[in-house]
Amino acid sequence: MREKIKNQTNPNVSVDCVVFGFDGTDLKVLLVQRELRDNLNINDDTLVLPGDLINDNEDLDDAASRILTGLTGIRNIFLEQIGAFGHPQRLMKERDQVWLRAIRLEPSARVITVGYFALINIKNYKVKPAGFAKHILWHDYDTVNELGFDHKLILDTAIAKLRNKLYREPVGFQLLSKEFSINQLYTLYNEIMGGEIDRRNFRRRMLKTGFLKETDNFQEGVPHKPARLYTFVRKEFDNVSKNNFKFY
Amino acid sequence: MREKIKNQTNPNVSVDCVVFGFDGTDLKVLLVQRELRDNLNINDDTLVLPGDLINDNEDLDDAASRILTGLTGIRNIFLEQIGAFGHPQRLMKERDQVWLRAIRLEPSARVITVGYFALINIKNYKVKPAGFAKHILWHDYDTVNELGFDHKLILDTAIAKLRNKLYREPVGFQLLSKEFSINQLYTLYNEIMGGEIDRRNFRRRMLKTGFLKETDNFQEGVPHKPARLYTFVRKEFDNVSKNNFKFY
DNA sequence: AAACTTAGTGTAAAATTTACACTTTGAAAA
DNA sequence: TTTTCAAAGTGTAAATTTTACACTAAGTTT
Structure with a gap:
């Protein structure tokens, strides 16, 4: 200066x-x-x-x-x-x-x-x-x-x-209620990414991370099979491998 | 305001x-x-x-x-x-x-x-x-x-x-001369990442991207086998798949 | 010619990613 | 009560990518 x-x-x-x-x-x-x-x-x-x-x-x-x-x-x-x-x-x-x-x-x-x-x-x-x-x-x-x-x-x-x-942090949870279904999460991510995420692979990947904890609660008031609700467990995320990147 | x-x-x-x-x-x-x-x-x-x-x-x-x-x-x-x-x-x-x-x-x-x-x-x-x-x-x-x-x-x-x-762009080339050896690039990346990158896998990955163009020139003045020099071709980088990320 | 230093190379096993379609379940409508 | 509807939930095989790992080649210096 x-x-x-x-x-x-x-x-x-x-x-x-x-x-x-x-x-x-x-x-x-x-x-x-x-x-x-x-x-x-x-x-x-x-x-x-x-x-x-x-x-x-x-x-x-x-x-x-x-x-x-x-x-x-x-x-x-x-x-x-x-x-x-x-x-x-x-x-x-x-x-x-x-x-x-x-x-x-x-x-x-x-x-x-x-x-x-x-x-x-x-x-x-x-x-x-x-x-x-x-x-x-x-x-x-x-x-x-x-x-x-x-x-x-x-x-x-x-x-x-x-x-x-x-790509580095599960920020999407900030936009959802404390308990949410996998498909709500999917819809959100798909919307943010503006893209074509495979629904089945998405579910598997998310569950595999371990930072989604299953609750005993289900959706209510929906005119179809209610989905199971999950919560996000930050502690578990912190353990997830962050070796997610390739460089150029 | x-x-x-x-x-x-x-x-x-x-x-x-x-x-x-x-x-x-x-x-x-x-x-x-x-x-x-x-x-x-x-x-x-x-x-x-x-x-x-x-x-x-x-x-x-x-x-x-x-x-x-x-x-x-x-x-x-x-x-x-x-x-x-x-x-x-x-x-x-x-x-x-x-x-x-x-x-x-x-x-x-x-x-x-x-x-x-x-x-x-x-x-x-x-x-x-x-x-x-x-x-x-x-x-x-x-x-x-x-x-x-x-x-x-x-x-x-x-x-x-x-x-x-x-992770998204080959910015490292900005720090090197126009022509450089793969190992110079490796040293730089390793230094920036503060990490343990495998030298052999690094070479393979970089060459596979296609944005390194082999030249006919070699290092000069080094007290060992001189390395082949490469240049960076941005046009090729632009074609590389950017689907490199997993999200959380 | 021997010693030294970095360049350059290959493979097999493991892990991950991808593509893809049918069954289940509960609610609503008939 | 049966049918219909809509979204939930599930599995696998093939392809690709990643990983770990050690020796030979080549030029320079001594």
């Missing part, structure tokens, strides 16, 4: 969260409408990721937690950083620039955002509007088109990281 | 680079001595990663490139973001706080740094002192102990990312 040049303006730094959820069938992502302020006559209902400026003296991770706690009330959410995104303001779309000026961020300063992704179980927690997000919705991941700022890029990066993570 | 709260101070944002090099035997990392300023009587020769504040209107990636070009003269360096690191200033060691105050960064503002890692071939480029790095050295990766700020954390994260990356 060199001596500070005085005619530079420090950037605003925000944290934006990609919150993935799973409703049993589709992968969802939590989006908010860019807040309209009554005293502004700009018309802007662009969808963006939930986020906020970081506070002084606040860890980046803590800022992400704060945002999610505000939206969901949950305290210990699975959270992982995606990275920093920082296009200079001049590269933004006009609409985004207007919006930034409207809320009077430090004049002329750019915004650098640190992306996080989180996984939560849709059914367990009701999301609720927060100060920085009056309109909030679960959006189908597959059909997200355009988002404000560079949030589409952040979202794309997030799904890549999530897939990647699935 | 909410309306800017006026008593907040925007953080300084810097970019720090973990530059890995390979000298044929050991993995190295480029470090600089925290710059001593003659007009300050603080005694500080702490080693840190090369870095700098980002400029207004400068992409984060561009800032990292700029730093590396300053140190090495190379323009197209393999570079990848590691992530953002942002402990509030209050969590820093006293020595780091003193240093920051000494160079008069925006008073009381914290520093958020975005880490990058780069791979370069030590032999091809002479590193040279730059404005922000008067003393610069290749340090053995294995024996790096403590660094200023949270740079040790950044370094640890970088090596993890590098290993990780090796």
